[in-house]
Amino acid sequence: MTLTKNKKLNDWIEEIKKMCQPDNVVLCDGTKEEYDRLMARMVESGMAIKLNEEKRPNSYAFNSDPSDVARVESRTYIASVKKEDAGPTNNWIDPVELKKTMTGLYTGCMKGRTMYVIPFSMGPIGSPIAKIGVEISDSPYVVVNMHIMARVSSEVLDVLGKDGDFIPCLHSVGKPLAEGEKDSRWPCAPLEDKYIAHFPEEKTIWSYGSGYGGNALLGKKCLALRIASAVAKKEGWMAEHMLILRFTNPEGKHYHIAAAFPSACGKTNLAMLQSTVPGWKVETVGDDIAWMKQGKDGRLYAINPEAGFFGVAPGTSEESNPMALASLKENSIFTNVVVTEDKDVWWEGMGYDCPGGKGTDWKNNPWTQASGEKGAHANSRFTAPASQCPVICQDWENPAGVPIDIFVFGGKRTATVPLVHEAFDFEHGVFLGATAASEPTAAALDLGNVSLRFDPFAMTPFIGYNAGDYMQHWFDMGQKLGDKAPKCFYVNWFRKDKNGKFMWPGFGENSRVLKWMCDRVDGKAGAVETPIGMMPTTKDMTLDGLDMDKSVLEELLKVDVEAYKKTLADAKAYMAKFGDKLPAKLKNQLEKLEARLGQPVCQ
Ligand code: GTP
Ligand code: SPV
Ligand code: MN
DSSP: OOOSSOHHHHHHHHHHHHHHOOSEEEEOOOOHHHHHHHHHHHHHHTSEEEOOTTTSTTOEEEOOOTTOSSBOGGGEEEOOSSGGGTOTTSBOOOHHHHHHHHHHHHTTTTTTSEEEEEEEEESSTTOTTOEEEEEEESOHHHHHHHHHHSEEOHHHHHHHTTTOOOEEEEEEOSOOOOTTOOOOSSOOOOGGGOEEEEETTTTEEEEESOOSHHHHOTIIIIIIIIIHHHHHHHHTOEEESOEEEEEEOTTOOEEEEEEEOOTTSSHHHHHTOOOOSTTOEEEEEESSOEEEEEOTTSOEEEEOOOSEEEEEOTTOOTTTOHHHHHHTSSSOEEESOEEETTSOEEOTTSSSOOGGGEEEOTTSSEEEGGGOSOSSOTTOEEEEEGGGOTTBOTTTTOTTOEEOOEEEEEOOOSSSOOSEEEOSSHHHHHHHHHTOEEOOOTTBSOOTTOSOEEOGGGOGGGOSSOHHHHHHHHHHHHHHHGGGSOEEEEEOSOOBOTTSOBSSOOGGGHHHHHHHHHHHHTTOSOOEEETTEEEOOGGGSOOTTOOSOHHHHHHHTOOOHHHHHHHHHHHHHHHHTTGGGSOHHHHHHHHHHHHHHHSOOOO
């Protein structure tokens, strides 16, 4: 069967068909008809729930298998030819061996199912910066999510033409059906058979056994981060786990900020922030991934390769993130939330009690709020088109991207790390990014019992090559950008007091911190020098209307030298595992910090 004009694609489809043995093959076109048809079929089979058309038009809810609720880092592999090229932070299996194992699993794995061929573009279709992928999947849930998250269209095939190149992304839920066997609501394979595999030299992705998020929507973490980061290193650009936002001051001046926080640590929220500083406004360019290249003027330009948001549902409320709520008003998909009696969605932290007090929980069981059990899974998600965000930036699809003024790093830290500090220079900024650490979140299944993990640039699970080389790449980019490199900052919205209460109000109030950063870029705001970086005093920040105790804010702007000495020791131990791949400049930064921590604190 000849499906497309592209020989490489036709050959690949034929090869996968032979291996996976599906009942049918469907070439997807990304149209609304296709979306509606697949949704109707999934509603019929019981996999999808059609939500109330009045309350949530054209929207659907899904419940996953209770074992398949997040990314699985222990089953994620960088199968480079040489182990050293995967480095100390990635799982590695020899690619020949891994292909053999996975071919065993893939053989006959689509029996009883339809094989969907999904042509997609990360970045605007046809633009010079976009990358074309084709995902083959046996999950109709993946198809409808890809419609929102990537740009799925037959136009992608037109761009590919007869001999254009694409990144092959193979996905199966890993549950073939025997003759007459009834499908489960959410088919998937057991943990030990799950593989999220990347072959960076071949630019190929093989994913088996999971239907959830980053494990299955292969344009996102697999292509746009793991494969793209390896390509970016070679070609001299950057693929990062970063939100992109435009912050505009009352005079209309734009500042573009790219921020790297680990999974479920506040990117979507910051990207859509409602500023509490009068006259300042945030617009969203992206909420999860940034591809950045140096422009002709020497500055760094960022694009968002995605087309939608795959955002954390719990905690999303009218108060915390009204722009996310507006984005998911219609045409959205919900996974692992509560479906209320009147067929709308609800989750913990939505800002009001579950209407009627009961519904169907994420495990698909009858549930009452009074039971005290969580109704939505902590990593439940919404899939919503970015174009529906009321504050989407008019340049969000501009292939030229937006020029980045500021990099922000951070994570969830209940102790030690102050609200904000600024790097002394770009190399110190790379040090701040490289030593970023965070408490684990529900976005990954299997981070173990650690209370804190180092997560350089929020990229630990997403670097497609050796993390030592990756950190060197940051220094190299700094060298290339010279005095046009973005200014670097480190933030922490998550400090808690001894009663376990967040000390900083966060969300919209984070605009006060962003404004201080912009004022620093313009040389307008003050700061004091501390051993860890430049920091504002309460006098340097715009605090009008902020309802919090000044003493708490002062506490948030203090450096605890003793605690930092301990952190430094942990950072050194962590860096030791990079061996000779640890950039000399990073070693040098560690030594400098050590020396500064010996000094009395100025503040
Ligand atoms: P991924 O999609 O997994 O990459 O996550 P993300 O970085 O986009 O995280 P997101 O913005 O969805 O935030 C995750 C959780 O952090 C949500 O439950 C938010 O309510 C919470 N959160 C975000 N910003 C703040 C903040 O400023 N303060 C506090 N206390 N919580 C926040
Ligand atoms: C993350 O875990 O960082 C996410 C969600 O953005 S997923 O797409 O599942 O990786
Ligand atoms: Mn993410």
